[in-house]
Amino acid sequence: MHMPEPDAAVIARRAEIATALRRIVPGDGVIVSAPERRAYESDGLTAYRQPPLVVVLPETVAQVSAVLRYCKAEGIKVVPRGAGTSLSGGALPLADGILLGMGKFNRILEIDYANRCVTVQPGVTNLGVTHAVEAAGFYYAPDPSSQIACTIGGNIAENSGGVHCLKYGLTTNNVLGLEMVLIDGEVIRLGGKHLDADCYDLIGVVTGSEGLLGVVTEVTLRILKKPSTARALLVGFPSVEDAGNCVAAIIAAGIIPGGMEMMDRPAIHAAEAFVHAGYPLDAEALLIVELDGPEAEVDHLIARVEGLARDNRAASLRISRNDDERLSFWAGRKAAFPAVGRISPDYYCMDGTIPRGRLAEVLVRIGELSRQHGLRVANVFHAGDGNLHPLILYDANKPGEIERAEAFGADILKLCVAVGGVLTGEHGVGVEKRDLMPAMFDEADLAQQQRLKCAFDPDGLLNPGKVFPTLHRCAELGRLHVHHGQVPHPDLPRF
Amino acid sequence: MTRFVPATIDELREAIAAALAAEEPVEIVAGGSKCGLGRPLQTPHTLDLSRLSGVREYQPSELVLTAGAATPLAEIDRLLAENGQMLAFEPPDWGALLGAGGARPTLGGVITCNLAGPRRVKAGAARDHFLGFRGVSGRGEVFKAGGKVVKNVTGYDLCKLLAGSYGTLAALEEVTVKVLPRPETVSTVMLGGIAPDAAVRLMAAALGSPLEVSGAAYLPKGYGPNVSPRGVVLRVEGPAPSVAFRREALRDHFAAAVSSIFDDDESAALWCALGEAAPVSQPAGRAVWRVSVAPSRGAEVAEAVAGALDADWFLDWGGGLVWLAIAEHGDAGATQIRAAIKGADGRGTGHASLIRGSVGLRRAVPVFEPQPAALAALSRRVKDGFDPRHILNPGRMVEGV
Structure with missing residues (x-):
């Protein structure tokens, strides 16, 4: 993964830039010392680290405005950051860029x-x-x-x-x-x-x-x-296909659940070992379906979903009787990531979306890729909207494993695109999926997106190196290729 | 004057490339139902997309439909209804309102105008259901954005930008939209004899309840079944036991004011008419404005205008949408409406669009809300990024855009 080549001349100006920023943001809002800058070196995607040039923590809109005006005038890059929880490296700093932390805007x-x-x-x-x-x-x-x-x-x-x-x-x-x-x-x-x-x-x-x-x-x-009632079903299935069919049947019946989550066998086992939620360990797939709304509606829909689950070969089925029980159904799902973290030194969370009908086939193929790359995988799935989160298990201390995990992840995302889905359902492209963008978009698509960027930020100073695999200058993107006065296809039907 | 009628994406690209080469703008049309919307255009050429029609992919259980951009809405509605589904944003036709009766609204048309009916308050507008597209920019280049799944954040969300761009950025060739289950039953509770400020509070209470109200409107005097004074209508939709429960809950809550309740077909007809702005569409010669404001300010804005001018009005979206019909004198109320949006303290937000007006009026007054200079400049730069020579519907929204 390559980031834009840092500009050594800008890095050499660190002290001068910090002084200029202190004139805009007085007090302790400008951070220059190396150990303090290191606290900002990565976000939720911890595989990538880079301490920023300087950190600035403005408190007013006028300060944000002045910082950006300064960056524009001086040609200095800026990386905005919230809490730094991005799973795609959206807030990964640049060695020659200011990190603009918005944490003080907390009212x-x-x-x-x-x-x-x-x-x-x-x-x-x-x-x-x-x-x-x-x-x-x-x-x-x-x-x-x-x-x-x-x-x-x-x-x-x-x-x-x-x-x-x-x-x-x-x-x-x-x-x-x-x-x-x-x-x-x-x-x-x-x-x-x-x-x-x-x-x-x-x-x-x-x-x-x-x-x-x-x-x-x-x-x-x-x-x-807030909906007045929420109840959930916890349904175990003998196969992923059955669970997928049940999801399709629920949607086809005109029911849009408040939440509908699926876990595969490895994810079920990891979650159960961690939180003891009472998940069925013999199930190949587990479905949590939550219905919310007025009590009359929820009771009616729970009965309908129960029927559809049984029609689709549900092997085990529980319905929450109270809120504590409903939350216990969710406990394993909500703890799925840390649960997987317990059975493996490291894990890498992917985020593709697929047409739901292709789920069984995609999970089979992910299983094959798992064997091919020699790494285990557990899958959790926002079944309602087709958003798949495969968790790739690896050990960063073993030479080559992180590279294999990344290669495995890239293969999964390409698979998502190949079956008609997309690279990211909710985590963003960031640096993580940047170089996979051509799997989904051709050059013309990406150029048009970058022309929108040019309308906002013609010098490309805001968060460069994210989302787009290649950076083009706005002047180059704006160039038109027209043959003046020459109609390209005179034989085109005209009426 | 050329009329381009492309039947494929390549022909669409060639047509736009030809217009670009000649630097001669085109007006984009398909069903013809929205030609009277926006600022009047006088372009040397017409780009007729009506052959880019037909549903291409539809699997009801995926909640996604892909179709040629000019597919008639009627065809889509029919297909979705056969599968118990719908476009949840309730796209209006506006044929009768705009005097384009008989023209056929298309899916691409309602998307590029970002239309929505009364369910906007609960389900969103066209923008919220527009998942992906393929089209041709004013640069004569084919490009796509979004995807064919309901959840996607890959790249900029150009769908949002194209929704409501009135054909000024690109000509759409294919669109993908989210579809949702059609509610099994519908019921409407009508509350009669309510003053405007009380109506707004009442609608806020209903929309702020857990009863999932999917429509809240304030009708003009004499409009609708069994209403003589002005009245509020509240809609609930869903499975029969749920609708029955919520209807009764509304009836209990607003007991004193409830004047009637009507279900299913009668209910559907009322909400359809409100989406079509039927209460203000007659007489035909009046200018019709659509004003979006904070819901709590709907009555205040409507009354401020009606106090100064002879205006018919009603509220939808819980007060957030003010429909006004005003005689075409002078600027047909533009100044009063835009001042009312800003309010006494000058801090009110919102916008007014002239939906119906003579060609002269639409040329003379800003059809869409004028923007502050920095924002207007940004919008122009966005336009230039897609259509640098201004050959696609130039000036449809704003001069220079």
Whole structure:
């Protein structure tokens, strides 16, 4: 994995740059010493590490604006960072780039129940939003598994999902307004408390743009009333095919569960050994289906899903009788990653999406790849929306294993694309999947995406080296290839 | 004047390349139902996408449908209904509203205009269901974005950008959308004799309840079944036992105000009419505005305009959508509406779009909400990145875009 070649001349200016930044952000908001910078050297994708040039922790929008204006004027790269929980290396620093930490933007600015929205600063955690409104019975729907730590700013950058997104959407479906600072220091406001854009939907493109378009300084989010009831089924199947058929049957019956998760045999065993949730150890696949809504609806749908599970050869089936039991069903699934961490020194979490109908075939092929690469794998699957998280088990201390794990992961993601799916369902491209982008997009597709980048950041200073495998200059991308006055195909039918 | 009628992606690319080579803009059309939307265009050529039609991939259990961009909505609705599914954003037709009755709205058309009906409050707009596309930019290049699965964050979400771009960035050839189960039953609770400010509070209470209200509108006087004074309608949808429970819960909660309840077909007809803006569509000569504001401010904005001008209005989206019909004098209310959105303290957010107006009016007043300079400049740079010579629907939204 290659990052853009660091500019030695910029690195040599570290002290001068720190002094300039201290004039913008006084106090302890500029970090230069090597040990302190090292605290920021990686994010949730710990295989990659690089201490930043300087860390700056602004506290006001004016400071963010001044920092970006300075970077633009001096041609210095900037990497924005929230809590640093990205699993794709979205916040991996650059040796010649400033790391812009937004952690001090941690205030909830307004709670507006009449308009069912909350306005927060980007450093507020995902769970912090729900905590702020839960006393009134509301919550914020997207719930990535890192929700206790990850920030709303990071959620915007990555368009984060979670286990409830089939029914309630990803981040992008729950954002009403943004304030953001462009690389030239200009502060723009998009949306507000109203729905839909007045011109181009720039909230829609900024969400999921992985820190490449601007720095978000304020966010207005839609909140929902908590469903009055939630109950879950825990169903064991003798084969992955049966579990997959059951999922298809539930959807075909017109039921959209609040959550629908599948685990394969290795994941079931790892989770059960860790949390003793009472998972059936003889099952080849385990399905958790959660129905939420008014009690009358939940009771009705639980009975229907139970019937569909039995029709699809369910070997074991439990229905939660109370909230404690429901949470115990989830305990193993929610602990799946650390559980796998217990049975292997290291694991590498993948994140492709596939058409659900191809699941059984994809798991068989992943099994073959596992043998071929000589590494074990456990699979957890957001079955409702087709988002697959294979966990590749490896030992970083064994020479060559990390490279094999990466090669295995790349093969899995290429497989996802080959069956009609995509490289990433919720973790983002970052540095991790950057070089796989050509498996899904051709040059024209990537060039067009980069032209959008040019509209926001013509010098390519914001988070370079992420998402796009090759960096083109905007002037080159903008060049048109037209033969003037020459119609390319005069025989084209015209009416 | 050439009319390009491509039948394949290659022909579409060649048509746009030809227009680009000549630097002569095209107006993009398909079913013709939205030609009266946006600023009037006078282009030397027309790019007719209507042959890029037909459903290409559809597996109901994947909740995904891929079709030619110009596939008629009616064809999609029919196919989805056969499988118990729907486009959950409730795309309106607007044929009667825009005087384009008989024209056929297409899937690509409702996406590029980012339309949505009353279910917007619960299910989102076209943007929220638009998963992927293939098209041709104003550079004459074929490109694609998104995917054919419901969950995807690979690369920039260009679908969001194209939704609501009114054909100014690219001509769509193929689109993929998310589809969802059609509710088994529908019921509507009507509350009569409610004043505007009380209506907004009442709709907020309903939408902020766990009853999953999927439509909340405030009807004009005399509109709808059994309404004489202004009244609120609340919709619940889903499995029969759930709808019955939620209908009764609404009835109990708002007991004093409940004037009637109607189910299924009668209910469906009402919400369809609201999506079509039927309460303000007659008489035909009036300008019609669609105003998006914070839901709590819907009544305030409507009354501020109606206090100054002769205006018919109603609210949808729990108050967040104000439909206004105003006589075509002067700027047909543009100044008052845009001042009302900003409010007394100047801090209100929202936007007003002129949905129906004569060619002269749509040329004279900004059809879409004017943007602050920095944002307008950014929008222009985005346009230039896709269509540097401004050959695709130039000026449809804003002059220079």
